[in-house]
Amino acid sequence: MITSVFGGLRRQPLTALCVGLLTSVAAQAASAADCPGHPDAIGTSRTIVVDPRAHPMIGTMQYAKTLPLADREVVLTFDDGPLPKYSNQILDILAAHCAKATFFLIGRQANGNPEGVRKVRDAGHTVATHSQNHPTGMDRLPLDRSKQEIEQGIASVTAALGDGTAPAPFLRIPGLRVNNGIEEFAASKGLQLWSADFPADDWRDVSANRVYELAMQRLEQKGKGILLLHDIQPRTVAALPRILRELKTRGYRIVHVVPATPDRPATPTEPQQWQLHPPSEMVAISRWPKVPKFASAGPAALPVPALSDLDWHTTDLGARTSRRGRGVPLPPVTLWPRQTTLAPAGTLVALPVPAASLFKLPESAQLTMLAPSARWSASAAQARATEVSSAKLASKSRRHGHAAAGQPPASAGQTAQAPQSAAGTVAKPAAQAKRNGRSVRVAGLKKR
Numbered sequence: 001m002i003t004s005v006f007g008g009l010r011r012q013p014l015t016a017l018c019v020g021l022l023t024s025v026a027a028q029a030a031s032a033a034d035c036p037g038h039p040d041a042i043g044t045s046r047t048i049v050v051d052p053r054a055h056p057m058i059g060t061m062q063y064a065k066t067l068p069l070a071d072r073e074v075v076l077t078f079d080d081g082p083l084p085k086y087s088n089q090i091l092d093i094l095a096a097h098c099a100k101a102t103f104f105l106i107g108r109q110a111n112g113n114p115e116g117v118r119k120v121r122d123a124g125h126t127v128a129t130h131s132q133n134h135p136t137g138m139d140r141l142p143l144d145r146s147k148q149e150i151e152q153g154i155a156s157v158t159a160a161l162g163d164g165t166a167p168a169p170f171l172r173i174p175g176l177r178v179n180n181g182i183e184e185f186a187a188s189k190g191l192q193l194w195s196a197d198f199p200a201d202d203w204r205d206v207s208a209n210r211v212y213e214l215a216m217q218r219l220e221q222k223g224k225g226i227l228l229l230h231d232i233q234p235r236t237v238a239a240l241p242r243i244l245r246e247l248k249t250r251g252y253r254i255v256h257v258v259p260a261t262p263d264r265p266a267t268p269t270e271p272q273q274w275q276l277h278p279p280s281e282m283v284a285i286s287r288w289p290k291v292p293k294f295a296s297a298g299p300a301a302l303p304v305p306a307l308s309d310l311d312w313h314t315t316d317l318g319a320r321t322s323r324r325g326r327g328v329p330l331p332p333v334t335l336w337p338r339q340t341t342l343a344p345a346g347t348l349v350a351l352p353v354p355a356a357s358l359f360k361l362p363e364s365a366q367l368t369m370l371a372p373s374a375r376w377s378a379s380a381a382q383a384r385a386t387e388v389s390s391a392k393l394a395s396k397s398r399r400h401g402h403a404a405a406g407q408p409p410a411s412a413g414q415t416a417q418a419p420q421s422a423a424g425t426v427a428k429p430a431a432q433a434k435r436n437g438r439s440v441r442v443a444g445l446k447k448r
């Protein structure tokens with residue numbers, strides 16, 4: 001069933017909120033009724049339709065955005081199948097709980113077990129892809145090889161489906177090892193790159209109990225999100241029933257995700273719903289302007305500046321130097337050889353536009369700017385407190401003539417760290433506080 005997105009309705013009128021509540025409750029009630037013979041099943045509370053082109057990269061393990069989930073909503077994903085021995089058991093467990101998931105299938109596995117691909121589809125799950133051969137370190141492969149892996153994977157799963165339909169345009173890169181080239185290629189093909197919000201480490205040599213614990217602990221930390229599992233692992237088969245039962249006990253709900261098609265429009269959402277924890281609208285925060293997309297902003301080239309636009313070649317260096325009164329005028333012509341040859345005017349008319357990636361902000365910076373966390377404020381407060389105590393100690397030692405006049409109180413460690421440079425002596429208070437808070441606790445102690 002497809003219901004409206006429940007979260008992020010703060011701005012909408014009360015009537016809309018009520019409708020949303022009723023729809024959500026109805027969806028949950030329906031899910032239990034839809035799972036005959038399994039009264040304790042968690043079911044699937046709703047299905048959301050997403051447009052990959054509108055949101056090409058999701059999952060907070062790597063990206064700023066994730067699926068537009070409400071609190072306590074979970075999306076189940078399974079990688080690396082189909083492997084009949086375990087994948088079939090995973091399908092049975094999901095069927096017994098009426099829980100719908102997304103399967104990221106490997107092309108080579110699909111070639112070997114086309115029946116397994118059709119079972120995933122026929123059970124109503126979303127069929128997605130995970131490369132042809134699951135290369136480790138895809139980010140280090142030549143881009144052409146990566147493209148081939150992605151396209152072959154899709155072709156193999158399409159062939160296994162055997163009904164002329166294609167898998168969902170959802171792609172998960174093996175080991176999440178992406179690079180800019182892979183991301184740009186996926187976006188150009190209309191593929192949505194799925195990272196995850198939390199794994200349960202079920203590919204590692206851990207017990208089924210540990211998989212269960214990690215899944216629940218990490219989910220509790222984030223409150224909602226995309227869970228990354230593998231349907232080829234016996235420990236996952238063993239852990240999954242317990243995970244599903246516990247999800248239901250703790251009030252979590254399963255959400256199924258399908259791609260938008262011409263006759264199935266995307267579920268309407270607000271932009272902030274695509275953040276895992278959107279900042280509260282009650283708190284004023286500063287937002288940096290978005291980096292514009294230079295590549296598509298205009299013509300693909302910029303005009304070359306004309307020689308006449310530059311004024312350096314007309315400057316009389318000799319005259320300027322003698323005006324300064326240094327006594328030795330520079331020769332009117334430079335003595336060092338000038339190797340630069342300028343193209344005759346008119347032959348070169350365009351320069352390449354700088355790539356948009358040059359202006360890309362690092363993920364960590366984006367997250368910090370978008371959602372300043374409570375932890376951040378706490379550490380800033382701690383740093384301030386430490387600064388005050390450092391200042392007290394420093395003023396004590398100043399009485400003994402240790403501190404330079406006019407300088408802010410500085411510890412020995414700091415002085416050694418920032419020698420003499422102008423930037424060092426006028427270091428910003430925040431940066432200084434951070435340094436104090438992290439490494440220099442007491443004036444006179446050495447930096448760790």
Ligand SMILES: [Zn+2]
Nearest residue numbers: 079080174175
């Ligand atoms: Zn994998």
